[in-house]
Amino acid sequence: MNIVVLVKQVPDTWSERKLTDADHTLDRESADAVLDEINERAVEEALQLQEAHGGEVTVIAMGPDRATDAIRKALSMGADKAIHVSDEALHGSDVLATAKVLAKAIGTVENVDLVIAGNEATDGRAGAVPAILAELLGLPQVTQLRKVTVEGTTIKGERETDEGVAFLEASLPAVVSVTEKINEPRYPSFKGIMAAKKKPVSTVTVADLGIDASEVGLSGAYTQVLEAAPKPPRSAGQRVEDGGDGGSKIAEFLVGQKLI
Amino acid sequence: MNFTLSEEQTDLAGVLHGFFAAGRRDLASVVDEVTDPVDLVVVFEEVGHHAVAGPLIETLAVVPALVGGLGGGAGLGSGAEHGSGAGLGGGAGAGAGAGSKAGTWSVAFPPVVPHAVEADHYLLVEGDTLREASPATELSSVDPTRRLFELTAGPVIATEVPTHAFDLGVLMCAAQLLGLGRAMLEMTTAHVLARTQFGKPIGGFQAVKHHLANVLIGLELARPLVHGAAVTTTTRDVSAAKVATSDAAWNAARIALQLHGAIGYTAEHELSRFLLQTRALRTAWGSPSLHRARVLEAL
Numbered sequence: 001m002n003i004v005v006l007v008k009q010v011p012d013t014w015s016e017r018k019l020t021d022a023d024h025t026l027d028r029e030s031a032d033a034v035l036d037e038i039n040e041r042a043v044e045e046a047l048q049l050q051e052a053h054g055g056e057v058t059v060i061a062m063g064p065d066r067a068t069d070a071i072r073k074a075l076s077m078g079a080d081k082a083i084h085v086s087d088e089a090l091h092g093s094d095v096l097a098t099a100k101v102l103a104k105a106i107g108t109v110e111n112v113d114l115v116i117a118g119n120e121a122t123d124g125r126a127g128a129v130p131a132i133l134a135e136l137l138g139l140p141q142v143t144q145l146r147k148v149t150v151e152g153t154t155i156k157g158e159r160e161t162d163e164g165v166a167f168l169e170a171s172l173p174a175v176v177s178v179t180e181k182i183n184e185p186r187y188p189s190f191k192g193i194m195a196a197k198k199k200p201v202s203t204v205t206v207a208d209l210g211i212d213a214s215e216v217g218l219s220g221a222y223t224q225v226l227e228a229a230p231k232p233p234r235s236a237g238q239r240v241e242d243g244g245d246g247g248s249k250i251a252e253f254l255v256g257q258k259l260i
Numbered sequence: 261m262n263f264t265l266s267e268e269q270t271d272l273a274g275v276l277h278g279f280f281a282a283g284r285r286d287l288a289s290v291v292d293e294v295t296d297p298v299d300l301v302v303v304f305e306e307v308g309h310h311a312v313a314g315p316l317i318e319t320l321a322v323v324p325a326l327v328g329g330l331g332g333g334a335g336l337g338s339g340a341e342h343g344s345g346a347g348l349g350g351g352a353g354a355g356a357g358a359g360s361k362a363g364t365w366s367v368a369f370p371p372v373v374p375h376a377v378e379a380d381h382y383l384l385v386e387g388d389t390l391r392e393a394s395p396a397t398e399l400s401s402v403d404p405t406r407r408l409f410e411l412t413a414g415p416v417i418a419t420e421v422p423t424h425a426f427d428l429g430v431l432m433c434a435a436q437l438l439g440l441g442r443a444m445l446e447m448t449t450a451h452v453l454a455r456t457q458f459g460k461p462i463g464g465f466q467a468v469k470h471h472l473a474n475v476l477i478g479l480e481l482a483r484p485l486v487h488g489a490a491v492t493t494t495t496r497d498v499s500a501a502k503v504a505t506s507d508a509a510w511n512a513a514r515i516a517l518q519l520h521g522a523i524g525y526t527a528e529h530e531l532s533r534f535l536l537q538t539r540a541l542r543t544a545w546g547s548p549s550l551h552r553a554r555v556l557e558a559l
Binding site for chain 1: 271272299303
């Protein structure tokens, strides 16, 4: 079973994320870049399926040059090879362009049975790429899964939402996205780290994938960010001295805020 | 000559940091087949950095070196486990993985007392003779996470054991002390930035800064000795590294305790684990005076 895992390098989840002044895109230089945690789980799931069913795990990442660190992490966990789509033209791509590029990149891998992605990246948080991707590839989408099993050419999954759990089934090949409940990702072993160095990583541009540069990036995006302002600092709030009437003052405040 | 760690070694340190921080302790799953002394130093500095307890030095470094040095496919396998005569069973898993796969090991090099935290197997090295052993009297340690036992010698497993196994243990202990020192410096730095006195963080006062600078200098000057000893693995270099890291970590412990306002004395505070382990490891695998004597002898 050949599996493709989509990974993204994101600013560290715990860091303060900023937008650049020039074009309101994510300021990737201002924070430590890490492999998105949900992708670690996606890689883990792929490796578990590989252990059970054999085949090859290919990692695909789209991002600037430094995304190689995220790719190395995935390879040191145990993935077999990687494709890195890196191109200046991709800067500022929206979800549609991202999915388009990823679909083409997946097309370069032979006999793909399963595509695994995280449900959403911690930086963009659109959570739409797996679905768009499935549409573009013409494959069934089984998204937001907390459990995945493969039986023959069928994939079964449990999708957990606020409304309950849905039991889904689709035929392979399919696109799957996983949530943080899917598994506990493994730690790369030293052997894995050493082996990752020798694993093949092919770097491709959008031209290599047969995509016109004008379709992607900021200029190709369907939306435009005209203005962005940082979140205002938290103000001090209002202090009520309790002189026996604290309760009614709180009630007054809440009425003033139209909360009660 | 390249003195810096490779990218892979830095990655390994990063992985181990996350691994220990997440509360994981099954180290063998990450560092299986690590045999190079430099790689092991990276591992044990991180072990110290998180004050991880247990007979890790023996299990991951010393026993594989003892077994590996005995040549070829000789593995301390199931034979020792079941106590069926000679410990050098037909176990195929020789070398690096031998210790970790067959459980944890504790090794005694008299006069050095073994530190066994529920080790599964015990070995005793006297001169160049390797014996099986069994725990006898329990001794007390300054560090409650360490359980010291005197060992009773059992049947001889092998003679002419490699002498470098002990040195490897000493070196790993030095690396662990380095990690402990670094951890205590980090904790103290965080504390002095948070704790305020006279209206500003105490870290802003020059006397406090000087203390921390001295700790940092001690650790930074000890680190190259450890890495150097990992490359040469000569007795002289290993002993020098142990002396330097013992002093540096001990100084870090004392300064950390003072700048924490002595809170580290109480077992409730995180710092106490680091203080006690530093105090114990300072004299484990040979006291500073023993190692000073070894350096003198080698000059």
